[in-house]
Amino acid sequence: MSVDYSKEIPLVQGRLTMAQLDDAIAKPMSVRPGKIYFIALAFTSGLLLLGVLGVSLTFYFGIGEWGNNQPVAWGWGITNFVFWVGIAHAGTLISAILYLLRQKWRTGISRFAEAMTIFAVMCAGIFPIIHTGRPWLAGYLLPYPNSHHLWPNFISPLVWDVFAVSTYLIVSAIFWYVGLIPDFATLRDRTVSKVKNFVYSFFSLGWRHSNRHWRHYEKVYMILAGLATPLVLSVHTVVSFDFAVAVLPGWHSTIFPPYFVAGAIFSGFAMVVTALVFMRKVLGLENVITIDHLDRMNKIILLTGSMVGYAYLMEFFISWYSGVPTEQYVAVNRAFGEYAWGYWIMVACNALFPQLFWSRKIRRSIPVMFLVVVLVNVGMWFERFIIIASSLHRDFLPSSWGYFTPTWVDFSILLGSFGLFFTLILVFSRTLPVVTMSEIKGVVEGAHPTHHKGDHNG
Amino acid sequence: MADNKLYCVSALFDTPDKIINAARKTTEAGYKKFDVNTPYPVHGMDRAMGMGQSKIGYVTLFFGLSGAVFIFLFMWWTFASSYNIVVGGKPFLSAPAFIPITFETTVLFAAISTFVGMIAVFFKLPHNSHPLHDTDYMKAVSGDKFGLVIEADDEQFNRDRVTDFLKNLGAYKVADVYIPEKETYKLFSSGFVIFLIILAVVTSAATYITLNKLMYVVPFSWMEVQDKLNAQEESDIFADGKGMRLPVEGTVARGELPYPFYGQPNPPEVLSNPTLPTKKVLELGKRKFLTFCSPCHGNFAQGESRLHGQFPTGPTLVSSKINNYPDGMIYHIITNGQNVMPSYMHQINREERWAIVDYVRVLQRAQNPSQSDIQEVKKESSSNVAK
Numbered sequence: 001m002s003v004d005y006s007k008e009i010p011l012v013q014g015r016l017t018m019a020q021l022d023d024a025i026a027k028p029m030s031v032r033p034g035k036i037y038f039i040a041l042a043f044t045s046g047l048l049l050l051g052v053l054g055v056s057l058t059f060y061f062g063i064g065e066w067g068n069n070q071p072v073a074w075g076w077g078i079t080n081f082v083f084w085v086g087i088a089h090a091g092t093l094i095s096a097i098l099y100l101l102r103q104k105w106r107t108g109i110s111r112f113a114e115a116m117t118i119f120a121v122m123c124a125g126i127f128p129i130i131h132t133g134r135p136w137l138a139g140y141l142l143p144y145p146n147s148h149h150l151w152p153n154f155i156s157p158l159v160w161d162v163f164a165v166s167t168y169l170i171v172s173a174i175f176w177y178v179g180l181i182p183d184f185a186t187l188r189d190r191t192v193s194k195v196k197n198f199v200y201s202f203f204s205l206g207w208r209h210s211n212r213h214w215r216h217y218e219k220v221y222m223i224l225a226g227l228a229t230p231l232v233l234s235v236h237t238v239v240s241f242d243f244a245v246a247v248l249p250g251w252h253s254t255i256f257p258p259y260f261v262a263g264a265i266f267s268g269f270a271m272v273v274t275a276l277v278f279m280r281k282v283l284g285l286e287n288v289i290t291i292d293h294l295d296r297m298n299k300i301i302l303l304t305g306s307m308v309g310y311a312y313l314m315e316f317f318i319s320w321y322s323g324v325p326t327e328q329y330v331a332v333n334r335a336f337g338e339y340a341w342g343y344w345i346m347v348a349c350n351a352l353f354p355q356l357f358w359s360r361k362i363r364r365s366i367p368v369m370f371l372v373v374v375l376v377n378v379g380m381w382f383e384r385f386i387i388i389a390s391s392l393h394r395d396f397l398p399s400s401w402g403y404f405t406p407t408w409v410d411f412s413i414l415l416g417s418f419g420l421f422f423t424l425i426l427v428f429s430r431t432l433p434v435v436t437m438s439e440i441k442g443v444v445e446g447a448h449p450t451h452h453k454g455d456h457n458g
Numbered sequence: 459m460a461d462n463k464l465y466c467v468s469a470l471f472d473t474p475d476k477i478i479n480a481a482r483k484t485t486e487a488g489y490k491k492f493d494v495n496t497p498y499p500v501h502g503m504d505r506a507m508g509m510g511q512s513k514i515g516y517v518t519l520f521f522g523l524s525g526a527v528f529i530f531l532f533m534w535w536t537f538a539s540s541y542n543i544v545v546g547g548k549p550f551l552s553a554p555a556f557i558p559i560t561f562e563t564t565v566l567f568a569a570i571s572t573f574v575g576m577i578a579v580f581f582k583l584p585h586n587s588h589p590l591h592d593t594d595y596m597k598a599v600s601g602d603k604f605g606l607v608i609e610a611d612d613e614q615f616n617r618d619r620v621t622d623f624l625k626n627l628g629a630y631k632v633a634d635v636y637i638p639e640k641e642t643y644k645l646f647s648s649g650f651v652i653f654l655i656i657l658a659v660v661t662s663a664a665t666y667i668t669l670n671k672l673m674y675v676v677p678f679s680w681m682e683v684q685d686k687l688n689a690q691e692e693s694d695i696f697a698d699g700k701g702m703r704l705p706v707e708g709t710v711a712r713g714e715l716p717y718p719f720y721g722q723p724n725p726p727e728v729l730s731n732p733t734l735p736t737k738k739v740l741e742l743g744k745r746k747f748l749t750f751c752s753p754c755h756g757n758f759a760q761g762e763s764r765l766h767g768q769f770p771t772g773p774t775l776v777s778s779k780i781n782n783y784p785d786g787m788i789y790h791i792i793t794n795g796q797n798v799m800p801s802y803m804h805q806i807n808r809e810e811r812w813a814i815v816d817y818v819r820v821l822q823r824a825q826n827p828s829q830s831d832i833q834e835v836k837k838e839s840s841s842n843v844a845k
Contacts, residue, residue, distance in 0.1 A: 018497065018602035143536065151536035155545055155555035163562040171569045178573065186497065189600035205577065205584035206591065209599050211481075211507060213581050214499040219512040220576045224569060227518075231565045238558055441602070442498035449478045449502055 011105055011443045014287040018441045021288065025433045025440070026190055028283050033430055036282070044422040051416010054409045055130055063133040065409040072392045072404035077131030078242075080414055082384040083267070084124035084421075085165065085239055086260075089232055090268025091117025092172060095179075096228035099221070105296055107439040108289045112279065113272050114176045115432070119424040120271075121169045123417045128161070130413075157241040164238040171231055175224050178217075181207050182438035236264040243387065250330040250391030253318065259311035266304035266350070267380035270373040273297050275425060277370050279434065288435050295363045301376065302357040308383075309351030326396055338403060339390040342382050349379020462636035465589040466607040467620045469629035470598050474500050477604035480627040481506040484606065487623065491609040495590075495599040517575040518568045525567025530560050589637045607635070713807060717793050720803075728786025733812045735819070743817030746810045750802060759821040770798050775818055776825040788815045 012021065057065050068075035091113040098106040129135045141162045143151050152159045184204035191197050207213070240260035243251040273294060280289040319331035335343050353375050356362045363369065394401045428434075441447060471477045474496075481494050485508045494503060504510075537543070538550035548555065577583050590596050590607070599605040606629075608620050617634070624632045643650070676682065687693055687701035696703070710716065719725035733739050748757065754772030756762035761774035774780075780788070792811050795801040806814070823831070 022601055143532070149536075149541040151541060153543075153545055154533045154537065154559055155548065155552055157558075160558040160562075163559045167562040167566045171565060174569050174573045178576075182498075186600045189597040201586050201591075202584075205581075206586040206588055207583065208588060208590055208596065209495045209497055211494040211496060211499070211503050212509070214496070215504050215509055216512045216514050216576055216580045218499050219514050220572055223515060223518050223572055227522075227565050227569050227572075231562075234558070234561060238562075241558070438498045447474065447498065448500060449474045 010445065011108065011290075012288055012440065013290050016287055016444065018444060018447075021440055021444065022186065022190065022437060024285060024288065025435050025437050026187060028430050028434070029187070029432070030191075037426070037430070041423065041426050044419050044426060047415050047419025048423050049416075049419070050412045051419055054412030054416055055126075057409055058130055058133075058413070059135070063131070065407060067404055067406040067410050069402055069404065071395060071400050071402050072389050074131075074388045074392060075404060076385070076406055076410045076414060077127050079381070079384045079388050080417060081124050081127035081131070082239055082260075082388075083381050084120045084127070084417065085236065086264035086267045086380060086384075087271045088117045088120035088124060088168070088172075088268065089236060089261070089264035090272045091115070091120075092168075092175070092228050092232040093265055093268065094272070095175060096225040096232065099225045100229060104443050105293055107443050108293050108435055109272065109276060109297075110439070111176075111179060111432075111436045112276065112289075112434050113268075114172065114179070115428050116268075116272060116275065116425065117172050118169065118176060119421050119428075120268075121165065121172065122424070123421050125165060125169070126417065126420075157238065157245045160238045161242060164235045168231060168235045171224070171228055175228055178221060178224065179436055179439070180432065181205060182209060182217075183433045183436065185209060186437050187433070233261055236260045243391075248391055248395055249319075249324065249327045250334065250387070253315070255311055255314055255318070259308070262304045262307040262311070263350075263380060263383060266301060266308055266354075267377065269297050269301050269304070270376035270380070273301070273369065273373045274377060277366055277373075279429060283429060283434060285435060288440060291364050291366075294366075294369060295360075298357045298363040298369060301373070302354050305350055305354030305357075305376065309347075312347060312351060330391060330394065333394055334386065334390045337390065338393070339386060342386050343390065346379050346382040346386050349375040350383060353379075462639060464610045464617065465635045465637045466609045467617060467624060468590075468593070468595040468605055468607045468633050468635050469624035469627070470595065470631045471604045471606070471627075471629055474604060476628045477606065478502055478506050480606050480624070480629070483627055484608065484623075488614060489608055489612055491612040491615075493607050493609075495596070495605040495607070497599060497602060497604075500604070514572065514576055514580060517579075518572045521571030521575075522564050522568030526560050526564040528567075529563035530556060533559065587638075589635055593633075593635055595633060595635060715808065717803065719790060720794055720801075722794070723796070725790055728784055728790055731785035731789070731812060731815060733809075733816060735816045739813045739816055740820060742810060743813035743815070743820075746806055747814050747817050750806055751814065754799075758825075759818060760825075772799070776822050780818075781822050781826075785812075785815050785819070788818060 016024070054065075066075055066077070068077070091110075094106050094113040095110040099110075129138045132138065141152055141159065152162075181204060184200050185207035188197055188200035188204050191200060237257040237260065240256035244253055244256040246252060276289055276294065276297075280286050316331050316335075319327045322328075333339075353372050356368070356372055362372075389404045393403055469480070471480060477494060477496065478500060481503060484492050485506065492507075494500075494507060496503070533556050534551055537552075542550055544550075595605055595607075606624065606627075608615065608624070610617075621632050689702055691701035692699055693701040719728070747759075751759070751772075753765060754763050754769065755775055756764070756772075759775035761772055763769070763771040765771075789811055791799070792806065792814060793801060793803050802811070827835075
């Protein structure tokens with residue numbers, strides 16, 4: 001196996017010209033989608049309706065429709081919340097951190113990953129609100145002036161969560177929209193339909209591709225990337241504080257913030273790959289979202305998967321080293337107790353299967369890669385479930401031990417959140433450019449001056 | 459078209475090398491009001507156009523720091539000033555626990571202000587009526603071409619000279635762009651008026667429904683609507699139509715033992731005092747006496763009313779007549795009332811009435827002390843004198 005690492009792999013394959021790129025990216029928005037698209041949309045919106053049914057039952061009859069009990073009061077509601085917030089981390093990582101690290105290959109996938117971020121945060125945001133059982137009181141989480149001088153408890157991690165997740169949603173949306181402005185302008189100038197022209201003009205804000213604007217635009221993009229980078233790390237850190245600040249054995253641990261952030265990137269990348277494998281095929285963007293992109297993403301999955309595996313081992317070590325009997329009991333109980341089945345699914349999917357990506361062949365094989373990333377998604381969901389259920393179900397007092405069994409309403413809401421996510425993705429893929437046109441044109445060969453005045457003999 | 463004012467002369471180029479060369483030459487030729495339009499930011503263009511670094515970073519810095527200061531002070535104010543609550547035994551100003559929210563708000567303020575500043579202040583967008591819009595030039599630079607415009611406002615502008623200049627730079631197409639005629643609309647055109655009416659009706663209906671109906675929709679009603687009768691409610695079950703029922707005749711409420719001689723000015727016999735004059739009882743009696751009796755009978759029961767003739771003055775209680783009353787008689791008068799004095803049965807409970815009787819006895823004895831009482835007081839006061 002000989003790979004020449006001295007030459008940079010072209011970011012866009014097939015020597016596409018800029019006009020061809022524009023055509024390829026704008027095509028899904030101008031042609032009528034085929035039958036398969038509508039079948040897929042029917043399926044995902046069916047799942048979404050199932051979720052709506054589950055949530056309606058929850059609102060009507062109350063939280064008792066769920067499997068939550070004492071001691072496992074957090075149940076699937078918070079499991080799903082942490083799962084979706086984790087998924088949301090890949091987008092900003094790709095668009096912000098890889099931008100600051102000058103990883104140009106991010107251009108092909110950044111728009112899609114950012115869209116995924118926003119959709120995943122939307123899915124995540126539903127769960128804490130419905131989990132409270134009184135969703136109409138959620139407004140009290142934000143400080144508002146009132147005659148009783150009642151304020152949120154600003155030193156509670158749950159309130160930090162509210163601030164972190166809503167800031168993340170707003171900043172991600174701004175970042176996404178800033179990237180979309182030039183593309184809306186390009187679409188505006190391409191379209192012949194009057195209605196589309198109106199819509200695109202409205203959202204393009206009258207962008208003129210002026211270099212006097214590009215100058216600030218590029219700076220702002222960098223500033224937003226710089227702001228989003230610590231933000232993305234802080235969001236899952238704050239989510240992990242929900243657990244780590246409690247005194248519960250199995251939660252009360254300083255490894256949680258880095259462990260959660262690594263897990264979030266891991267699961268987010270797995271979800272991006274899961275969706276991109278289909279998206280590039282269906283939308284005919286194989287030359288823009290190339291196998292090299294997937295290869296690089298799989299490398300990051302391998303890295304973060306190994307970090308997560310390290311955290312699993314370290315949890316064992318620390319619980320032994322701490323000398324706290326309850327802590328030791330919880331660690332052993334996690335791996336060999338009533339939730340052992342979930343624990344070993346988690347370890348296999350998160351720590352073992354991604355190790356297959358050491359092989360270049362597997363990293364570049366679509367079917368195997370797809371199987372592994374789906375397993376990673378499953379494993380990461382189980383990780384959150386194990387952290388919540390196995391720590392809560394047996395804490396200090398044996399008299400209050402219990403076991404969590406989900407109901408069909410739990411299942412319907414989880415499936416419904418997947419339905420919402422994929423419905424939004426499907427709608428997005430046909431209404432907005434899936435690849436950032438103004439960025440991808442900047443990375444094709446010959447996009448920038450050669451600095452010898454166009455004289456190619458030099 | 460020819461009647462319209464010229465906005466600029468535009469030129470299209472097809473390679474990045476040509477456009478950067480053109481921009482450099484245009485700058486060198488001394489043109490100030492020109493712009494380059496490219497489908498993506500071209501490296502080195504800022505320098506070729508003679509522009510420095512963007513200053514927008516200062517907006518981010520200023521508003522980011524403002525956000526940090528604002529939210530920290532706000533949390534300090536809510537926790538340490540507006541409504542103090544001890545949480546987890548931490549101090550009111552627990553700065554380490556304020557860090558996460560301070561950080562998030564810093565980022566939020568910085569990001570929003572940078573975005574709004576860029577769009578509204580630096581770019582002056584939205585601006586969909588710019589002359590360059592809907593021209594072939596704009597359609598080309600939106601796709602894969604590179605364009606340069608020299609505006610008619612420029613001091614050195616001369617249409618023919620600029621056209622030649624741009625052609626010489628290697629432009630494959632040079633064209634004039636005119637300022638389009640301003641479209642004007644009549645204020646009271648029928649369509650607009652109908653639109654306003656529909657808007658007004660829809661807005662008021664939506665506002666009415668939201669504020670008067672939607673806001674009062676009860677999410678769950680089964681906790682509030684229950685199969686029971688509340689006080690003051692009507693009911694079909696009973697003949698009188700009232701939901702509330704009177705207690706069964708002869709019902710005695712707790713602590714409300716009926717008084718057998720109620721309503722008799724001269725009872726044939728009286729009750730005997732069930733209490734002992736302990737310190738606790740006397741203190742209770744003193745408190746109740748000062749509250750209920752002293753306004754008319756005086757603080758020392760000598761009939762020195764505080765009401766100063768606005769109300770019939772109560773008689774002294776330290777007369778030989780009352781001294782000789784049995785305890786039960788005084789109790790009877792408090793309970794039943796006498797002459798203008800009303801019954802105090804419902805203001806003062808049984809135990810307190812007996813305590814008042816005991817206290818009245820104390821006051822009487824204090825007015826006519828026996829020799830042994832004086833001896834006792836003297837002994838006590840002399841022991842208090844400093845030696």
